[in-house]
Amino acid sequence: MHEVNDNIGAHMSISGGVHKAIERGKSVRHQVVQIFTKNNMQWQAKEFASAELDAFQKAKDDSGIHSVIAHNSYLINLAALKEDTYEKSMLAFADEMKRCHQLKIKYLVFHPGSHGGAGEENGLNKIAESLNRLLDKHNKWEVHPTFETTAGQGKNLGYSFEHFNYLLDKIEQKERIAFCVDTCHIFAAGYDISTEEGYKKTFDAFDSSIGLDKIAVFHVNDSKKELGSRVDRHEHLGKGTIGVDAFRLLMKDERFKDVPKILETPKGDDLKEDIINTNLLRSF
Numbered sequence: 673m674h675e676v677n678d679n680i681g682a683h684m685s686i687s688g689g690v691h692k693a694i695e696r697g698k699s700v701r702h703q704v705v706q707i708f709t710k711n712n713m714q715w716q717a718k719e720f721a722s723a724e725l726d727a728f729q730k731a732k733d734d735s736g737i738h739s740v741i742a743h744n745s746y747l748i749n750l751a752a753l754k755e756d757t758y759e760k761s762m763l764a765f766a767d768e769m770k771r772c773h774q775l776k777i778k779y780l781v782f783h784p785g786s787h788g789g790a791g792e793e794n795g796l797n798k799i800a801e802s803l804n805r806l807l808d809k810h811n812k813w814e815v816h817p818t819f820e821t822t823a824g825q826g827k828n829l830g831y832s833f834e835h836f837n838y839l840l841d842k843i844e845q846k847e848r849i850a851f852c853v854d855t856c857h858i859f860a861a862g863y864d865i866s867t868e869e870g871y872k873k874t875f876d877a878f879d880s881s882i883g884l885d886k887i888a889v890f891h892v893n894d895s896k897k898e899l900g901s902r903v904d905r906h907e908h909l910g911k912g913t914i915g916v917d918a919f920r921l922l923m924k925d926e927r928f929k930d931v932p933k934i935l936e937t938p939k940g941d942d943l944k945e946d947i948i949n950t951n952l953l954r955s956f
Protein backbone atom coordinates (compact mmCIF):
# COMPACT_ATOMS: atom_id res chain seq x y z
CA MET A 673 0.00 0.00 0.00
CA HIS A 674 1.56 3.23 -1.11
CA GLU A 675 -1.45 5.41 -0.89
CA VAL A 676 -1.84 8.66 0.94
CA ASN A 677 -3.47 8.14 4.29
CA ASP A 678 -6.80 9.92 3.99
CA ASN A 679 -8.54 8.12 6.87
CA ILE A 680 -11.60 7.30 4.78
CA GLY A 681 -13.63 4.20 5.54
CA ALA A 682 -17.13 2.83 5.88
CA HIS A 683 -19.25 0.75 8.15
CA MET A 684 -18.73 -2.82 6.96
CA SER A 685 -20.72 -5.98 7.60
CA ILE A 686 -19.18 -8.71 9.77
CA SER A 687 -21.18 -11.41 8.03
CA GLY A 688 -18.87 -14.45 7.86
CA GLY A 689 -16.76 -13.23 10.82
CA VAL A 690 -15.23 -10.00 12.12
CA HIS A 691 -12.19 -10.44 9.86
CA LYS A 692 -14.51 -10.28 6.82
CA ALA A 693 -15.23 -6.61 7.55
CA ILE A 694 -11.51 -5.89 7.19
CA GLU A 695 -11.43 -7.72 3.87
CA ARG A 696 -14.44 -5.72 2.68
CA GLY A 697 -12.73 -2.47 3.61
CA LYS A 698 -9.55 -3.52 1.88
CA SER A 699 -11.46 -4.46 -1.28
CA VAL A 700 -12.54 -0.83 -1.72
CA ARG A 701 -9.10 0.54 -0.75
CA HIS A 702 -10.18 1.99 2.57
CA GLN A 703 -7.81 2.74 5.43
CA VAL A 704 -10.28 2.68 8.27
CA VAL A 705 -13.36 0.60 8.94
CA GLN A 706 -16.26 0.58 11.38
CA ILE A 707 -17.89 -2.64 12.57
CA PHE A 708 -20.43 -4.04 14.96
CA THR A 709 -18.55 -6.55 17.10
CA LYS A 710 -21.69 -8.72 17.21
CA ASN A 711 -25.23 -8.85 15.86
CA ASN A 712 -26.39 -5.34 16.71
CA MET A 713 -30.05 -6.29 17.16
CA GLN A 714 -29.40 -8.92 19.84
CA TRP A 715 -28.50 -8.51 23.48
CA GLN A 716 -26.24 -11.51 23.76
CA ALA A 717 -23.34 -12.76 21.71
CA LYS A 718 -21.08 -15.76 21.86
CA GLU A 719 -17.62 -14.98 23.20
CA PHE A 720 -14.92 -14.65 20.57
CA ALA A 721 -12.94 -17.82 20.00
CA SER A 722 -9.20 -17.21 19.98
CA ALA A 723 -9.10 -18.29 16.31
CA GLU A 724 -11.52 -15.46 15.46
CA LEU A 725 -9.39 -12.91 17.26
CA ASP A 726 -6.28 -14.19 15.46
CA ALA A 727 -8.01 -14.10 12.07
CA PHE A 728 -9.05 -10.51 12.76
CA GLN A 729 -5.54 -9.31 13.67
CA LYS A 730 -4.03 -11.15 10.73
CA ALA A 731 -6.55 -9.69 8.29
CA LYS A 732 -5.84 -6.26 9.74
CA ASP A 733 -2.07 -6.65 9.42
CA ASP A 734 -2.45 -7.70 5.79
CA SER A 735 -4.88 -4.97 4.85
CA GLY A 736 -3.40 -1.49 5.09
CA ILE A 737 -6.30 -0.65 7.39
CA HIS A 738 -4.77 1.15 10.32
CA SER A 739 -7.76 1.76 12.49
CA VAL A 740 -10.97 0.00 13.33
CA ILE A 741 -13.88 1.68 15.07
CA ALA A 742 -16.68 -0.23 16.77
CA HIS A 743 -20.34 0.79 16.98
CA ASN A 744 -22.36 -0.71 19.78
CA SER A 745 -25.77 -2.32 19.68
CA TYR A 746 -28.85 -0.23 18.95
CA LEU A 747 -30.66 -1.92 21.84
CA ILE A 748 -28.49 -0.38 24.53
CA ASN A 749 -29.95 2.60 26.39
CA LEU A 750 -27.94 3.90 29.35
CA ALA A 751 -30.92 6.05 30.36
CA ALA A 752 -33.53 3.28 30.16
CA LEU A 753 -36.37 3.67 32.65
CA LYS A 754 -37.36 0.01 32.75
CA GLU A 755 -35.11 -1.68 35.26
CA ASP A 756 -34.84 -4.83 33.16
CA THR A 757 -33.78 -2.93 30.01
CA TYR A 758 -31.37 -0.84 32.02
CA GLU A 759 -29.61 -3.84 33.57
CA LYS A 760 -29.39 -5.53 30.17
CA SER A 761 -27.98 -2.30 28.71
CA MET A 762 -25.27 -2.04 31.35
CA LEU A 763 -24.22 -5.68 30.90
CA ALA A 764 -24.29 -5.38 27.11
CA PHE A 765 -22.26 -2.15 27.17
CA ALA A 766 -19.61 -3.79 29.35
CA ASP A 767 -19.58 -6.78 27.02
CA GLU A 768 -19.08 -4.48 24.02
CA MET A 769 -16.15 -2.86 25.81
CA LYS A 770 -14.66 -6.27 26.46
CA ARG A 771 -15.07 -7.31 22.82
CA CYS A 772 -13.33 -4.09 21.74
CA HIS A 773 -10.54 -4.77 24.20
CA GLN A 774 -10.12 -8.28 22.75
CA LEU A 775 -10.06 -6.92 19.19
CA LYS A 776 -7.73 -4.06 20.23
CA ILE A 777 -10.29 -1.48 19.14
CA LYS A 778 -9.92 1.83 20.96
CA TYR A 779 -13.15 3.64 20.12
CA LEU A 780 -16.60 2.29 20.84
CA VAL A 781 -19.22 4.59 19.33
CA PHE A 782 -22.62 4.69 21.03
CA HIS A 783 -25.75 6.81 21.04
CA PRO A 784 -26.17 8.57 24.41
CA GLY A 785 -29.68 7.19 24.99
CA SER A 786 -33.35 8.03 25.27
CA HIS A 787 -34.81 9.55 28.43
CA GLY A 788 -38.10 7.75 27.78
CA GLY A 789 -40.22 10.55 29.26
CA ALA A 790 -38.20 11.18 32.42
CA GLY A 791 -37.02 14.52 31.02
CA GLU A 792 -33.71 15.53 29.51
CA GLU A 793 -31.90 16.41 32.71
CA ASN A 794 -32.84 13.14 34.41
CA GLY A 795 -31.82 11.22 31.31
CA LEU A 796 -28.44 12.94 31.10
CA ASN A 797 -27.80 12.37 34.80
CA LYS A 798 -28.49 8.68 34.40
CA ILE A 799 -26.18 8.38 31.38
CA ALA A 800 -23.34 10.09 33.25
CA GLU A 801 -23.87 7.87 36.29
CA SER A 802 -23.91 4.77 34.07
CA LEU A 803 -20.63 5.71 32.42
CA ASN A 804 -19.06 6.46 35.77
CA ARG A 805 -19.96 2.95 36.88
CA LEU A 806 -18.75 1.33 33.65
CA LEU A 807 -15.46 3.20 33.54
CA ASP A 808 -14.81 2.62 37.20
CA LYS A 809 -15.46 -1.10 36.94
CA HIS A 810 -13.53 -1.68 33.72
CA ASN A 811 -10.46 0.36 34.39
CA LYS A 812 -7.98 -1.92 32.67
CA TRP A 813 -9.55 -1.93 29.23
CA GLU A 814 -8.12 0.67 26.91
CA VAL A 815 -11.46 1.37 25.28
CA HIS A 816 -12.91 4.85 24.96
CA PRO A 817 -16.71 5.09 25.06
CA THR A 818 -17.34 7.45 22.16
CA PHE A 819 -20.52 9.55 22.24
CA GLU A 820 -22.20 9.99 18.88
CA THR A 821 -24.04 13.22 18.17
CA THR A 822 -27.67 12.41 17.36
CA ALA A 823 -30.47 13.87 15.26
CA GLY A 824 -32.71 14.04 18.34
CA GLN A 825 -35.54 11.85 17.12
CA GLY A 826 -38.22 11.21 19.71
CA LYS A 827 -36.76 11.34 23.20
CA ASN A 828 -33.16 10.74 22.16
CA LEU A 829 -30.53 12.82 23.89
CA GLY A 830 -27.31 14.12 22.34
CA TYR A 831 -28.75 16.38 19.63
CA SER A 832 -27.28 19.47 21.26
CA PHE A 833 -23.60 20.07 22.04
CA GLU A 834 -24.82 21.44 25.37
CA HIS A 835 -25.97 17.96 26.33
CA PHE A 836 -22.40 16.74 26.01
CA ASN A 837 -21.04 19.69 27.91
CA TYR A 838 -23.41 18.74 30.73
CA LEU A 839 -22.42 15.06 30.51
CA LEU A 840 -18.68 15.76 30.55
CA ASP A 841 -19.18 17.88 33.60
CA LYS A 842 -20.65 14.90 35.45
CA ILE A 843 -18.31 12.21 34.14
CA GLU A 844 -15.36 11.49 36.41
CA GLN A 845 -12.90 9.94 33.94
CA LYS A 846 -13.37 12.54 31.20
CA GLU A 847 -10.10 11.63 29.54
CA ARG A 848 -11.54 8.25 28.62
CA ILE A 849 -14.51 9.77 26.77
CA ALA A 850 -14.32 10.53 23.04
CA PHE A 851 -16.76 11.86 20.43
CA CYS A 852 -18.13 10.90 17.05
CA VAL A 853 -19.64 13.69 14.96
CA ASP A 854 -22.23 12.46 12.47
CA THR A 855 -22.73 15.11 9.76
CA CYS A 856 -26.28 13.94 8.96
CA HIS A 857 -27.28 13.94 12.61
CA ILE A 858 -25.94 17.38 13.51
CA PHE A 859 -27.58 18.88 10.41
CA ALA A 860 -30.91 17.25 11.23
CA ALA A 861 -30.43 18.55 14.78
CA GLY A 862 -30.19 22.11 13.44
CA TYR A 863 -26.45 22.75 12.99
CA ASP A 864 -26.14 24.15 9.48
CA ILE A 865 -22.83 22.89 8.08
CA SER A 866 -23.95 23.35 4.48
CA THR A 867 -22.23 26.73 4.12
CA GLU A 868 -18.71 27.81 5.01
CA GLU A 869 -20.00 30.26 7.59
CA GLY A 870 -22.33 27.69 9.16
CA TYR A 871 -19.59 25.05 9.16
CA LYS A 872 -17.28 27.40 11.03
CA LYS A 873 -19.97 28.38 13.54
CA THR A 874 -20.87 24.76 14.17
CA PHE A 875 -17.34 23.65 14.96
CA ASP A 876 -16.70 26.77 17.04
CA ALA A 877 -19.76 25.80 19.08
CA PHE A 878 -18.52 22.22 19.35
CA ASP A 879 -15.14 23.48 20.47
CA SER A 880 -16.51 25.65 23.23
CA SER A 881 -18.93 22.99 24.56
CA ILE A 882 -16.79 19.89 24.16
CA GLY A 883 -13.39 20.55 22.55
CA LEU A 884 -12.35 19.68 18.99
CA ASP A 885 -9.55 17.47 20.32
CA LYS A 886 -12.23 15.14 21.67
CA ILE A 887 -13.38 14.19 18.16
CA ALA A 888 -12.17 10.65 17.44
CA VAL A 889 -14.43 9.77 14.52
CA PHE A 890 -16.66 11.38 11.91
CA HIS A 891 -19.68 9.71 10.38
CA VAL A 892 -19.81 11.20 6.93
CA ASN A 893 -23.39 11.09 5.69
CA ASP A 894 -25.61 13.45 3.73
CA SER A 895 -29.19 13.85 4.96
CA LYS A 896 -32.52 13.07 3.30
CA LYS A 897 -34.31 15.42 5.71
CA GLU A 898 -34.11 19.17 6.20
CA LEU A 899 -32.01 21.22 8.58
CA GLY A 900 -33.55 21.00 12.05
CA SER A 901 -35.98 18.22 11.08
CA ARG A 902 -34.73 16.04 13.97
CA VAL A 903 -35.17 13.04 11.67
CA ASP A 904 -32.26 10.71 10.96
CA ARG A 905 -32.16 9.48 7.33
CA HIS A 906 -28.80 9.07 5.64
CA GLU A 907 -28.27 10.01 2.00
CA HIS A 908 -25.38 9.65 -0.44
CA LEU A 909 -22.89 12.49 -0.31
CA GLY A 910 -23.93 15.50 -2.37
CA LYS A 911 -27.37 13.99 -3.05
CA GLY A 912 -29.07 15.23 0.11
CA THR A 913 -30.05 18.41 1.88
CA ILE A 914 -26.52 19.09 3.19
CA GLY A 915 -24.85 19.17 -0.20
CA VAL A 916 -21.31 18.71 -1.35
CA ASP A 917 -19.68 21.84 0.15
CA ALA A 918 -19.79 20.58 3.74
CA PHE A 919 -17.90 17.44 2.77
CA ARG A 920 -15.29 19.42 0.89
CA LEU A 921 -14.81 21.68 3.93
CA LEU A 922 -14.48 18.65 6.18
CA MET A 923 -11.96 16.87 3.97
CA LYS A 924 -9.87 20.03 3.65
CA ASP A 925 -10.03 20.86 7.34
CA GLU A 926 -6.46 20.42 8.61
CA ARG A 927 -7.69 20.07 12.20
CA PHE A 928 -9.36 16.78 11.28
CA LYS A 929 -6.86 15.28 8.87
CA ASP A 930 -5.97 12.42 11.26
CA VAL A 931 -9.55 11.67 12.27
CA PRO A 932 -11.22 8.59 10.70
CA LYS A 933 -14.15 9.44 8.42
CA ILE A 934 -16.71 6.69 8.16
CA LEU A 935 -19.43 6.41 5.50
CA GLU A 936 -22.76 5.05 6.71
CA THR A 937 -24.64 5.55 3.49
CA PRO A 938 -26.96 2.95 1.92
CA LYS A 939 -25.29 0.24 -0.14
CA GLY A 940 -25.55 -3.16 -1.73
CA ASP A 941 -23.30 -6.21 -1.33
CA ASP A 942 -20.99 -5.15 -4.16
CA LEU A 943 -20.08 -1.93 -2.23
CA LYS A 944 -20.42 0.06 -5.44
CA GLU A 945 -21.97 3.01 -3.59
CA ASP A 946 -19.07 3.09 -1.13
CA ILE A 947 -16.67 3.40 -4.03
CA ILE A 948 -18.62 6.32 -5.50
CA ASN A 949 -18.79 8.17 -2.16
CA THR A 950 -15.13 7.42 -1.44
CA ASN A 951 -14.06 8.75 -4.82
CA LEU A 952 -16.02 11.93 -4.20
CA LEU A 953 -14.28 12.48 -0.83
CA ARG A 954 -10.89 11.72 -2.36
CA SER A 955 -11.52 14.24 -5.13
CA PHE A 956 -11.40 17.02 -2.52
Ligand SMILES: [Zn+2]
Pocket residue numbers: 820854891936
Ligand atom coordinates in the same frame (compact mmCIF):
# COMPACT_ATOMS: atom_id res chain seq x y z
ZN1 LIG B 1 -23.68 7.69 12.63
Ligand SMILES: [Zn+2]
Pocket residue numbers: 854856857904905906
Ligand atom coordinates in the same frame (compact mmCIF):
# COMPACT_ATOMS: atom_id res chain seq x y z
ZN1 LIG C 1 -27.95 8.03 11.57
